[in-house]
Amino acid sequence: MDSVASFLASDHPTAFSFEILPPIRGNSIDKTLDSIKPLLEFNPAYVNITTHRTEVSYTHVGGGTYRAISAQKRPGTVAIAAVLKERFGIRPVPHIICGDYGRREIEDQLIDLSYLGITDVLALRGDRERNAASFSTSPDGHIHASTLARQIVEFNEGIMADGSCNSPLAHPFSFGVAGYPEKHEEAMNLDSDLIHLKTKVDNGASYIVTQMFFDNKKYFDFVERCRAAGIDVPIIPGIKPLTSLRQMSLLPRIFHIDFPTELSRELMRCTTDDEVRALGVEWATAQAKELKSNNVPSIHFYAMHATRSVVDIAKNIY
Numbered sequence: 001m002d003s004v005a006s007f008l009a010s011d012h013p014t015a016f017s018f019e020i021l022p023p024i025r026g027n028s029i030d031k032t033l034d035s036i037k038p039l040l041e042f043n044p045a046y047v048n049i050t051t052h053r054t055e056v057s058y059t060h061v062g063g064g065t066y067r068a069i070s071a072q073k074r075p076g077t078v079a080i081a082a083v084l085k086e087r088f089g090i091r092p093v094p095h096i097i098c099g100d101y102g103r104r105e106i107e108d109q110l111i112d113l114s115y116l117g118i119t120d121v122l123a124l125r126g127d128r129e130r131n132a133a134s135f136s137t138s139p140d141g142h143i144h145a146s147t148l149a150r151q152i153v154e155f156n157e158g159i160m161a162d163g164s165c166n167s168p169l170a171h172p173f174s175f176g177v178a179g180y181p182e183k184h185e186e187a188m189n190l191d192s193d194l195i196h197l198k199t200k201v202d203n204g205a206s207y208i209v210t211q212m213f214f215d216n217k218k219y220f221d222f223v224e225r226c227r228a229a230g231i232d233v234p235i236i237p238g239i240k241p242l243t244s245l246r247q248m249s250l251l252p253r254i255f256h257i258d259f260p261t262e263l264s265r266e267l268m269r270c271t272t273d274d275e276v277r278a279l280g281v282e283w284a285t286a287q288a289k290e291l292k293s294n295n296v297p298s299i300h301f302y303a304m305h306a307t308r309s310v311v312d313i314a315k316n317i318y
């Protein structure tokens with residue numbers, strides 16, 4: 001199985017890829033697998049699986065006392081990646097995040113993935129803890145994805161987290177990183193964000209996957225600015241089909257993105273989730289058609305909770 005990087009470097013028409021979330025702790029994997037089966041018809045070039053940091057929840061244990069429980073809400077990224085690879089022959093791209101994990105724990109994940117023959121990952125810092133003012137991680141962890149990128153490259157070369165040396169990997173990892181057409185929320189401005197994005201690429205990333213955007217102009221401008229900044233790897237646009245009324249306020253708040261005026265006006269006319277879903281399919285189809293006509297390397301769909309919409313869009317596009 002080739003890497004995503006070599007696939008992207010090959011001559012190919014605009015590919016189809018999507019991202020899924022592992023199920024909430026305690027839920028079966030069957031529903032997740034059932035929901036993605038209709039998407040396999042469109043021959044995805046690869047499938048991303050998100051990774052989530054530990055969250056603290058509080059359980060009432062009586063007498064006004066609460067116990068804090070620390071757990072990953074959505075565990076299972078590596079196992080799902082293995083299932084996708086073995087059962088469906090799909091190229092999986094599990095996400096590796098810095099949040100919670102020290103270098104040794106990240107190394108353990110790379111070892112597990114390497115044993116499973118999974119050598120594509122997306123290298124991310126990860127979200128900060130819910131309600132935390134800033135990002136934190138384990139004392140010897142990474143504060144930015146750029147040093148995680150360096151760790152992965154060193155791991156490929158046989159350099160371990162404790163500095164000891166092994167043979168270089170026979171099947172090295174290749175990886176992508178995240179980019180933000182509308183700027184990462186913590187960046188001073190788009191220019192500084194691009195400087196840090198370039199460091200991630202200089203440290204070994206083979207491609208960039210963008211945060212969702214609803215205005216293609218933002219993506220095209222971003223690509224232009226990246227090229228001017230000397231970032232020359234493929235930049236894969238991320239598309240999210242809208243599916244519910246609550247996303248009107250949720251997505252701008254969580255992902256720090258704007259809806260274009262025309263879309264926001266049409267959304268304000270919607271009174272049901274069904275109406276939003278229909279509009280979401282129409283809007284994302286128009287976005288995808290324009291992106292495809294501009295020969296983007298792949299269109300990456302944020303598919304979770306929206307697989308039905310992604311099927312409708314993919315039918316219009318591929």
Ligand code: FAD
Pocket residue numbers: 049050051052053095097122123124125126127128143144145146178179184185186187188192193194196197200209210211212238
């Ligand atoms: P970084 O590249 O480290 O950047 C974070 C911020 O720090 C930016 O503002 C950047 O400009 C700044 N910065 C970078 N380097 C430096 C430096 N040396 N000095 C000062 N500032 C610096 N989150 C999850 O928890 N799990 C997931 O599975 C997940 N998947 C994602 C997939 C995609 C395609 C995208 C776009 C995002 C995903 N996220 C995920 C969200 C992501 O983890 C957050 O947006 C996170 O806040 C930033 O991650 P990053 O890798 O871009 O971080």
